[in-house]
Amino acid sequence: MRWLWLLTWLLPWPGAAGAAGDASPLPVAEVAPGVFVHAGVHGEASAENLGSIANVGFIVGERCVAVIDSGGSRAAGMRLLAALRKVSALPVCYVINTHMHPDHVFGNAAFVAEAAGATVVGHAKLAAALTARERGYLERIRQELGEAAAGTRVVLPTMTVSDTKEIDLGGRTLLLRAWPTAHTDNDLSVFDRSTRTLFAGDLLFVERIPSIDGSLRGWLKVLAELRRPEPAYVVAGHGEAGANWPQAVTRLHEYLSLVLDQTRAAIRAGRTIQQAVAEVGASERGRWQLFDDYHRRNVTAAFAELEWED
Template identity: 35%
Template sequence: MTLRCAKLLIAALVIACGALAGPAMAALAGMPAPTRIASGVYAFIGTGDAVAPENHGIVANNGFIVGKSGVTVIDTGPSYRYGRAMIEAIRKVTPLPVTLVIITHQAPEFVFGAAAFRDRNVPILAHVRAAQLIRDRCSICLANLRKTLGEDEMAGSRVTVPDRTIDGTTEIENGGRKLQLLHFGPASTPGDLAVLDTETGVLFAGSLVSNGRIPELRNEQIPGWLAALESVRALDLNTVVPAFGPPLRGDAILQTGLYLRELDASVKQACKRGMSLTQAMHAVQLPAFSGYKLYTTAQPQNVQRIYLQLEKQ
């Protein structure tokens, strides 16, 4: 074989490999750099906006914890492409392998990167109820994300059911790091987990806490959610990484609870006044939270959800 032929063959192989890799192998625009929260603890901070093509669905927070022998990932983002980008970003921080993924809850912005880790035989853990919801409902969420973000953005994404489950608060050790997986009962979802790194006091709160963004009510139990927030407040924490928005300290986590209380009370008052559902969706406003992201879309939807629940009582 001549040198020219060899070069042409190599070039053809490179092109072929790129074609086989497909769009899921391409770099991900808008991927946030990991933010160091504490020693060995990093978070990817999303935009906090609604999922849209311009943000590639990178709206939620997730992160990883580096131990002596391995890495624990907490939540995996909205797509296979995002999961791959996480893996590459983690490699730039540490050569240690990812040895466990923990899913805090089943919302689509947090789960569809899991396939990238499954393809590397990394165990994926969640609460048993979250795993059930991923199995039963996430195919619909995936279809919706494909419509919103497009087939190219979601290439390779698939429903990935966790292969390890727990049914209550559990302490584990992974990669030489002790972690508390906290379940406070049905709260923002039936299977919420919060992940506490005991060494640094950093808590990944999952959907229990949002910062500067209206929480979207889907599978919630508001009394349980409020009780869970009080339990989180009682912990000896250094930093809380919420589902959305910048990390929090101290009593700042209570803003989520304050919103839920005011929302619940305002909808109940609207019902007592005899407002129809449509009237309540327009009339129930919470000015203190009107500057939060998603207020104009999530607020009336949240009013609708609570109103319909009250009608069933």
């Protein structure tokens, strides 16, 4: 898959595309039979990448196709749809959002418009979380993408998952699982039973520094559960996990545990939030991409969460 995301840099990017036919297809790799993934770049959303910074993909059944995360803008969604159309002419029956973050949901508008009849699926808490953040998210995407953000809007799920749910693509069943608060309060994973491929969403970050926008303690608990049922191949929200996924989980677990332990110790020692931010987790610098953009914020979030521990 690595060469593919190199390719995504080399290919020319169109501006805001019109109909699916006009958008140039996102490069995708078939990571398991009928399971296609586009690898996002490790950067911040911009007019150049159209917000395609997260891994997105689709799974093709005999009856229809399920899209798993739609990309960071309507334009990115159009490019994903174009990639899908190169592989399959079947209808898109589901657009599944793994959580609320813009790089995962802002392509929804492309599928709702161009693949009428697609049902948007999300965690039971997704709609509330997205609505509350809608204004800020839209403002930010317009700043980051400029004109390339055209047509990007929030499209809420109409099918929700509060525990687990199975959906059928014709000869192929996906197991959706809604998690307690972890990376966010609306994380949803997708497990393809026929290939044992797990789309972990942002419950798993590889290479790119994770961002804590839910609960640090909750996330550590959820990580321990991710392997049930045992996947053969894992698609992370960012970075390549693949068949070596247990190592990726371990690495993420190490980072989160370190932030937990050191922030907790700082609170107990009466350190202020500023002091904790300056001190906690320094040994992790150099081990993650975009460390300086997110790590200090993670410590801030951890501090605010942990200071109310009893």
